[in-house]
Amino acid sequence: MANIIKRFGDIMSANINALLDRAEDPDKMIDEYLRDVESDLGKVKAETAAVIASETKAARELDECTQEIAKMQRYAQKAVEAGNDDDARRFLEKKVQLVKQQESLRQAYDVAAANAVKMREMHDKLVKDLESLRAKRDAIKAKTAVARTQEKMNRMTSGIAGAGEAMAAFERMEEKADRMLDEANAMADLNDTGDSIDDLARKYDADDSPAVEDELAALKAKMGL
Numbered sequence: 001m002a003n004i005i006k007r008f009g010d011i012m013s014a015n016i017n018a019l020l021d022r023a024e025d026p027d028k029m030i031d032e033y034l035r036d037v038e039s040d041l042g043k044v045k046a047e048t049a050a051v052i053a054s055e056t057k058a059a060r061e062l063d064e065c066t067q068e069i070a071k072m073q074r075y076a077q078k079a080v081e082a083g084n085d086d087d088a089r090r091f092l093e094k095k096v097q098l099v100k101q102q103e104s105l106r107q108a109y110d111v112a113a114a115n116a117v118k119m120r121e122m123h124d125k126l127v128k129d130l131e132s133l134r135a136k137r138d139a140i141k142a143k144t145a146v147a148r149t150q151e152k153m154n155r156m157t158s159g160i161a162g163a164g165e166a167m168a169a170f171e172r173m174e175e176k177a178d179r180m181l182d183e184a185n186a187m188a189d190l191n192d193t194g195d196s197i198d199d200l201a202r203k204y205d206a207d208d209s210p211a212v213e214d215e216l217a218a219l220k221a222k223m224g225l
Helices: 002-012 015-022 027-081 087-189 197-207 208-224
Strands: none
Touching: 027 087
16 A cells, blocks of 8 residues: 555656656656556555445444443343342443443544545545546647647648759759750850851852843843843
């Protein structure tokens, strides 16, 4: 029982906060603590029930002894009234024995009652502590859920940022390609000096035929040239 109380003390103290801070998975750790506490509380319940049962038994035995003393007293009175002093003496002797027994039973009951009170208080405190721990468990799980969601959002945001960087890189590459194309076109324009002498000669050679010369002479004559 002392170990159970110490366990509860450790769990409900600030020490659990330090342990949870170092835990890789606070949800899992707090669940393990709860299972231990619930198991211990079951043992406390069983012990409390046994102590209360002992109190009930001690109270019943004390009450039965008290009733027996009262009965011996009545029998003794009746024996005296009937003139039977010997019978009265025997009833009173029994009463004396019962009175001594009653004192022992009263002491046993007082101890059992005190133990029952302590066990009830202990049980009630542990139940309250368990409720507090469950509330703490729910708060921890809520916080870790928010933390995991935030981590997921951070990863998504990081991914979006990476995509933006990639898009910017592609735009820079496109600008470079456009610049290279413009430079190539400009160089082509610079290199274009018109028809060469050979090309020009071939053009006139192609038109240099008798028919063409005749047509040219006729055109000049018509024009008065």
